[in-house]
Amino acid sequence: MNTVELRSSAAENPRHGMSRIVERVGVHNISLLAALAILIVIFGFLRGDVFFSSRNLLNIGLGITILGVLAMSQTVVIVAGGLDIAVGAIVGLTTVSTALAIQQTGSPATGIVAGLVVGGIAGLVNGIIITYGRVNAVIATLGTMAIFRGIAFIISDGQSIAIFSDTFRFIGIGRILGLPLLIWILILTAIAFQLFLARSIVGRNIYALGGNPIVARFSGININRYRVGIYIMSGVAAGLAGILLAARTGSGQPVSGSQGLELEAITAAVLGGCALQGGKGTIVGALLGVAIIGVLNNGMILTSVPTFYQLLAKGSLLILAVVIAEYHLNRT
Amino acid sequence: MTQSDFFRLDNVSKRFGVVQALDKVSIAFQPGELLALVGENGAGKSTMMRILEGVFQPDSGTVHSDGAAVAFAEPRDSQKAGIRVIHQEPEIVPNLTVAENIFVGEMPRLAGLFLDWRTLEQQTNAVLNTFGMDRDMHPRQLCSTLGPAQRQMVEIMRAVRAGGRLIAFDEPTSSLTDDEARRLFAVIRRLRAEGASIIYISHRLNEIIDLADRIVVLRDGRLVDDSPAAGATEQGIAKLMVGRDVADLFTRQSKDVQEIVLEVDRLTTDQVKDVSLTVRKGEVLGIAGLMGAGRSELAKGIFGFDRRRSGRVVMNGVAIAQDSPQAAIVAGIGFAPEDRKHEALLLFRSILDNASLCVTDKTGRFGFFSRRRAMDIVAPLAAKMSIKAPSLDEEVSKLSGGNQQKVVLTRWLARQPMLLILDEPTRGIDIGAKSEIYRLIGELAANGIGLILISSEMSELIGLADRILVMADGRVTAELTRPNIDEAAILHFAMPQSPSSPGDHVQ
Numbered sequence: 112m113n114t115v116e117l118r119s120s121a122a123e124n125p126r127h128g129m130s131r132i133v134e135r136v137g138v139h140n141i142s143l144l145a146a147l148a149i150l151i152v153i154f155g156f157l158r159g160d161v162f163f164s165s166r167n168l169l170n171i172g173l174g175i176t177i178l179g180v181l182a183m184s185q186t187v188v189i190v191a192g193g194l195d196i197a198v199g200a201i202v203g204l205t206t207v208s209t210a211l212a213i214q215q216t217g218s219p220a221t222g223i224v225a226g227l228v229v230g231g232i233a234g235l236v237n238g239i240i241i242t243y244g245r246v247n248a249v250i251a252t253l254g255t256m257a258i259f260r261g262i263a264f265i266i267s268d269g270q271s272i273a274i275f276s277d278t279f280r281f282i283g284i285g286r287i288l289g290l291p292l293l294i295w296i297l298i299l300t301a302i303a304f305q306l307f308l309a310r311s312i313v314g315r316n317i318y319a320l321g322g323n324p325i326v327a328r329f330s331g332i333n334i335n336r337y338r339v340g341i342y343i344m345s346g347v348a349a350g351l352a353g354i355l356l357a358a359r360t361g362s363g364q365p366v367s368g369s370q371g372l373e374l375e376a377i378t379a380a381v382l383g384g385c386a387l388q389g390g391k392g393t394i395v396g397a398l399l400g401v402a403i404i405g406v407l408n409n410g411m412i413l414t415s416v417p418t419f420y421q422l423l424a425k426g427s428l429l430i431l432a433v434v435i436a437e438y439h440l441n442r443t
Numbered sequence: 444m445t446q447s448d449f450f451r452l453d454n455v456s457k458r459f460g461v462v463q464a465l466d467k468v469s470i471a472f473q474p475g476e477l478l479a480l481v482g483e484n485g486a487g488k489s490t491m492m493r494i495l496e497g498v499f500q501p502d503s504g505t506v507h508s509d510g511a512a513v514a515f516a517e518p519r520d521s522q523k524a525g526i527r528v529i530h531q532e533p534e535i536v537p538n539l540t541v542a543e544n545i546f547v548g549e550m551p552r553l554a555g556l557f558l559d560w561r562t563l564e565q566q567t568n569a570v571l572n573t574f575g576m577d578r579d580m581h582p583r584q585l586c587s588t589l590g591p592a593q594r595q596m597v598e599i600m601r602a603v604r605a606g607g608r609l610i611a612f613d614e615p616t617s618s619l620t621d622d623e624a625r626r627l628f629a630v631i632r633r634l635r636a637e638g639a640s641i642i643y644i645s646h647r648l649n650e651i652i653d654l655a656d657r658i659v660v661l662r663d664g665r666l667v668d669d670s671p672a673a674g675a676t677e678q679g680i681a682k683l684m685v686g687r688d689v690a691d692l693f694t695r696q697s698k699d700v701q702e703i704v705l706e707v708d709r710l711t712t713d714q715v716k717d718v719s720l721t722v723r724k725g726e727v728l729g730i731a732g733l734m735g736a737g738r739s740e741l742a743k744g745i746f747g748f749d750r751r752r753s754g755r756v757v758m759n760g761v762a763i764a765q766d767s768p769q770a771a772i773v774a775g776i777g778f779a780p781e782d783r784k785h786e787a788l789l790l791f792r793s794i795l796d797n798a799s800l801c802v803t804d805k806t807g808r809f810g811f812f813s814r815r816r817a818m819d820i821v822a823p824l825a826a827k828m829s830i831k832a833p834s835l836d837e838e839v840s841k842l843s844g845g846n847q848q849k850v851v852l853t854r855w856l857a858r859q860p861m862l863l864i865l866d867e868p869t870r871g872i873d874i875g876a877k878s879e880i881y882r883l884i885g886e887l888a889a890n891g892i893g894l895i896l897i898s899s900e901m902s903e904l905i906g907l908a909d910r911i912l913v914m915a916d917g918r919v920t921a922e923l924t925r926p927n928i929d930e931a932a933i934l935h936f937a938m939p940q941s942p943s944s945p946g947d948h949v950q
């Protein structure tokens with residue numbers, strides 16, 4: 112071994128094209144891309160006529176916006192060493208809150224603020240229970256999941272609430288420069304999350320916190336504040352997802368988000384390389400995980416796989432992703 | 444029986460990385476004899492126990508049983524050979540009953556399926572009677588309701604109920620009261636009278652001199668003395684334990700500075716009681732004590748990692764209001780904890796990430812991490828510390844112990860603290876890195892930084908410290924100042940007050 116060199120290893124050992132690309136993108140992301148390619152080939156072979164149509168590709172894109180936001184925020188939570196399974200319920204609660212706010216005030220801006228604030232409060236509740244109540248994150252959010260869903264039913268009286276604001280509906284169905292607004296929002300959110308987790312000081316401290324909370328504390332990181340903050344972030348992100356869902360469907364529905372959104376979000380995050388022990392995971396990986404789920408969902412519909420069997424596939428995918436992750440973890 | 448008939452260690456060596464835990468140690472264990480094993484922390488006592496138990500296998504040398512060489516692949520093998528080791532921390536299941544804990548793995552059954560409670564209770568009562576514990580506990584009592592001493596007795600009864608030919612006790616009295624210790628000694632004497640060979644590990648030298656037939660002293664993995672207990676003195680044993688040959692690895696000159704940087708006033712946490720101390724600028728304050736004396740806990744209390752129950756920590760005349768590491772760091776305190784891998788390092792992240800963890804206020808640009816700024820801070824320090832690695836992007840888990848410790852120290856050098864607490868900074872690292880760390884300590888002190896050095900290595904403490912506080916049971920028992928520092932004095936004050944004088948107990 113040499114005495115320390117003051118440059119990065121990449122700059123120090125210029126490697127040849129291919130292996131440099133591999134290093135840059137990461138082995139894990141390359142296997143995700145390969146999995147995605149295999150799925151595309153399979154569905155392209157089975158229903159190529161429909162699958163590759165621009166309309167269908169746009170459908171896939173639209174289908175994954177909401178999941179995309181949730182998978183990215185879930186990635187941050189998992190990297191910090193936590194888990195938030197209440198996000199689906201928070202989505203349902205915010206669609207109802209947003210719809211009610213717009214119904215009462217007629218102002219779409221109020222609806223958006225209401226959705227984000229309700230999501231943030233829900234996240235704060237989770238954060239406080241987990242951090243100061245010292246409740247296991249899975250159990251805490253399992254409990255609040257039922258509570259949030261209950262509140263959504265109570266305030267909506269179990270009814271779907273229609274939204275008649277065209278301005279608000281524009282978020283869900285409008286286009287800018289030919290691309291649906293929803294996809295623009297996903298792109299912007301993704302950039303924000305990537306900068307936050309990979310580049311910001313707070314993001315790097317989140318990796319430290321999830322990697323080893325004792326070390327993080329010894330290093331002067333206020334781990335309680337970080338934990339609460341991360342669940343608030345997760346709640347706000349779920350609020351945003353709820354707003355997008357309400358804008359797309361034109362209504363607030365207490366049952367929305369209860370179709371296993373949290374399952375898909377966690378699956379995407381873990382597929383994307385998150386270690387459930389914390390400290391590991393990337394936004395890019397999560398987005399690739401989302402793309403795999405999106406293509407799988409779309410492909411199963413195109414090839415007429417019955418809904419009930421789609422559930423089997425999604426559940427198996429989560430288990431499979433964790434098994435693969437654990438296998439890699441134990442091997443290194 | 445002759446020597447070769449019973450248990451014997453023959454030239455046993457064991458190495459962990461750079462640390463030679465045992466170096467060609469030969470001991471013969473005689474039936475009906477109580478052999479006391481003494482040595483400083485890290486002298487090799489525990490490693491020897493683990494080898495006898497079959498948890499570790501020796502690198503070279505052999506264990507002999509009844510004249511034949513044996514190889515214990517796992518604890519079950521050594522148990523079959525009649526070896527029992529009773530650990531310091533009782534390994535019992537709190538939510539099972541006394542009877543179940545004593546007979547775990549060998550419980551009487553009915554029809555091969557159901558637990559035969561009646562037989563189990565009878566058997567347990569018989570064991571409790573033998574050990575004189577029948578009035579202290581009931582077979583059906585849950586172990587969670589027992590005190591520490593009673594738990595220890597359950598552990599002992601489980602280990603020796605079916606007899607044992609070589610029975611080792613690892614610091615059995617550390618959690619016992621006077622009376623409990625006395626009863627334990629009676630049990631040990633009876634086992635010895637029945638022909639078992641006893642190994643007894645303790646730091647309480649007076650206890651050992653009264654109880655033992657023979658005393659074996661280990662130091663740095665080597666056997667330095669093996670002689671009859673009769674005529675042994677505490678001072679004599681202490682001197683053998685410490686040795687002098689490494690005493691002059693490093694010495695530094697004290698400076699006479701009066702300006703106080705840290706003042707701790709009657710600090711009390713869950714493990715530390717009423718500790719007051721001061722550290723001056725450029726001074727090295729050594730903290731000595733045995734394992735469990737509360738040294739690391741004192742450091743964690745000062746650093747705000749453990750909650751303060753009462754007392755104040757004052758840096759440069761200003762009391763630190765909050766007890767959080769964050770507040771301590773802001774006030775100018777740095778802390779390199781003892782357990783590098785679990786408390787100091789993010790093992791799967793780079794040297795750069797680890798070294799820049801506490802200077803995020805300087806490596807940030809509008810809240811974003813600037814790799815260039817981090818490099819500017821870390822690279823010169825890493826070079827100064829001569830960290831050996833291909834680059835600063837190397838994962839810390841791939842470095843040697845010495846280089847890992849240098850990464851931790853680099854982190855604090857980057858932070859430029861006014862007071863640095865080092866908890867066992869040289870544990871498990873090679874002699875080269877050790878001397879570099881000694882040099883760094885001298886340099887930091889010369890630059891006016893106050894240091895607290897916690898160490899189990901006497902030579903290190905005596906060579907580096909201007910003053911030494913000795914701790915036992917969470918309290919400071921003595922303050923020694925140069926030139927009145929010597930090993931025997933430190934050991935004397937480090938010994939917890941013996942719960943009893945075992946000699947005056949007559950069975």
